[in-house]
Amino acid sequence: MTELHRPDADAETTEHRSEGQYDPGASSLKGHVDPAVMEELLSIRSSIDNFDATLVYLLAERFKVTQRVGFLKAQHHLPPADPEREAAQIARLRRLAEEAQLDPAFAEKFLNFIISEVIRHHQAISEDVSARRSGDGQDTASDA
Numbered sequence: 001m002t003e004l005h006r007p008d009a010d011a012e013t014t015e016h017r018s019e020g021q022y023d024p025g026a027s028s029l030k031g032h033v034d035p036a037v038m039e040e041l042l043s044i045r046s047s048i049d050n051f052d053a054t055l056v057y058l059l060a061e062r063f064k065v066t067q068r069v070g071f072l073k074a075q076h077h078l079p080p081a082d083p084e085r086e087a088a089q090i091a092r093l094r095r096l097a098e099e100a101q102l103d104p105a106f107a108e109k110f111l112n113f114i115i116s117e118v119i120r121h122h123q124a125i126s127e128d129v130s131a132r133r134s135g136d137g138q139d140t141a142s143d144a
């Protein structure tokens with residue numbers, strides 16, 4: 001079978017892992033903690049690993065759909081950011097965070113962080129679409 005995700009597999013050894021190979025037991029605490037405590041810690045960490053993986057998949061899906069919004073906006077000459085929508089999202093997420101006993105300030109900061117990255121992507125898409133239009137000699141707002 002072709003190893004699509006391990007281009008440098010030959011160079012890897014157990015002692016010298018590449019960044020691509022995850023070691024769930026990696027810890028700076030090894031040798032400094034009671035083995036039973038370490039075992040419990042690793043068991044809890046396996047759930048953290050599952051949560052982190054889920055977050056990555058969720059974020060990837062979110063960015064896929066926001067990319068569609070970016071293309072739609074660029075095609076129709078709409079601005080990348082929508083501050084009123086953002087304010088409504090933030091107010092809602094703060095409420096949800098409170099219900100879930102998550103720090104609302106953290107929820108707001110996290111959403112703002114993601115949204116600012118989305119807006120950066122939308123700006124790039126918009127510039128790309130504009131450049132293609134100028135290249136085609138179609139830089140008009142007729143489809144707005």
Ligand SMILES: C=C(O[C@@H]1C=C(C(=O)O)C=C[C@H]1O)C(=O)O
Pocket residue numbers: 066069080081082083085086089114115118119122
């Ligand atoms: C995705 C959009 O574009 C921007 C990004 C948002 C987001 O990531 O949720 C929300 C509003 C916009 O500033 C949108 O307008 O829906």
